[in-house]
Amino acid sequence: MKLQKMIAALSAAAIAAACTAIPVSAIDSTSEAPFTAFLCMSAAGTWYELDQTADCMTAATIEEDGSYVVSITVPEGGGSENVDLLLLSTNINGYAFTPEGGDILTDTSVSIVIDSIFIEHTDGSVTDIPYNGPSAGAFATENNGTDYRLNVLNTWGNNVADIDNTLPAPLGDGDTISMEFTITGLEESPFAVAKGDVDKNGSVDAQDAYATLVESSKIAIGGSGEFTEEQIALGDINGNGSIDQMDAFWILMYNSYVSLGQTITWEELLG
Ligand SMILES: [Ca+2]
Numbered sequence: 001m002k003l004q005k006m007i008a009a010l011s012a013a014a015i016a017a018a019c020t021a022i023p024v025s026a027i028d029s030t031s032e033a034p035f036t037a038f039l040c041m042s043a044a045g046t047w048y049e050l051d052q053t054a055d056c057m058t059a060a061t062i063e064e065d066g067s068y069v070v071s072i073t074v075p076e077g078g079g080s081e082n083v084d085l086l087l088l089s090t091n092i093n094g095y096a097f098t099p100e101g102g103d104i105l106t107d108t109s110v111s112i113v114i115d116s117i118f119i120e121h122t123d124g125s126v127t128d129i130p131y132n133g134p135s136a137g138a139f140a141t142e143n144n145g146t147d148y149r150l151n152v153l154n155t156w157g158n159n160v161a162d163i164d165n166t167l168p169a170p171l172g173d174g175d176t177i178s179m180e181f182t183i184t185g186l187e188e189s190p191f192a193v194a195k196g197d198v199d200k201n202g203s204v205d206a207q208d209a210y211a212t213l214v215e216s217s218k219i220a221i222g223g224s225g226e227f228t229e230e231q232i233a234l235g236d237i238n239g240n241g242s243i244d245q246m247d248a249f250w251i252l253m254y255n256s257y258v259s260l261g262q263t264i265t266w267e268e269l270l271g
């Protein structure tokens with residue numbers, strides 16, 4: 001699967017002249033609105049993903065519950081009768097909507113429902129793509145394990161085929177494929193990501209301490225660091241406004257208590 005993705009990514013790089021890249025950081029995982037959703041597609045050997053092919057794509061900025069549209073307009077030479085992969089990607093960190101200890105996919109308040117998928121052809125006609133989902137495995141997380149994704153056609157990893165791989169009408173050069181979806185449950189976000197959980201995976205553990213130590217080292221040698229504002233807020237345990245070695249130490253201490261089965265709050269630990 002990784003090899004396929006790599007080949008697809010290389011193909012996408014080959015048509016980079018048609019699609020200017022935007023920084024991946026623009027779609028970093030987040031626990032608070034506005035969120036970003038976009039279509040991810042592989043067709044005719046081209047991999048369409050927001051960070052690589054933004055000029056061809058319309059992402060949705062999600063401020064609240066509601067219905068949104070995302071789309072991809074295929075560039076010249078991008079037309080195809082088949083799609084190999086189609087999914088709705090988001091940067092919504094599911095742990096912000098899941099009770100502590102709950103399952104990020106089944107206990108979450110967030111629901112994403114696909115309303116329609118269609119192609120707008122350059123001649124003005126519209127072809128609806130029949131959608132038979134969602135099947136088991138459709139609602140999933142991105143590779144980071146935290147952000148929600150809805151698989152529509154993804155036989156590589158998730159074994160989901162909720163549309164036919166062969167389109168009802170070819171996706172021609174210049175045609176636009178769109179997905180309308182409705183998202184709910186975003187207003188019920190009482191489950192803030194815990195202090196110290198810098199990778200935002202739902203637990204404060206040694207990995208967070210390690211990531212914080214690496215970040216503090218980068219800063220200590222004069223680098224700019226890679227944490228987002230949200231990660232800095234989560235990782236700045238001693239509250240001095242930046243990530244330093246003491247933050248990593250405190251996260252490791254906290255994890256040590258939890259590992260021993262003891263209940264402790266940050267207030268108690270920091271005294
Ligand atoms: Ca963590």
Ligand SMILES: [Ca+2]
Nearest residue numbers: 236240242244
């Ligand atoms: Ca600090």
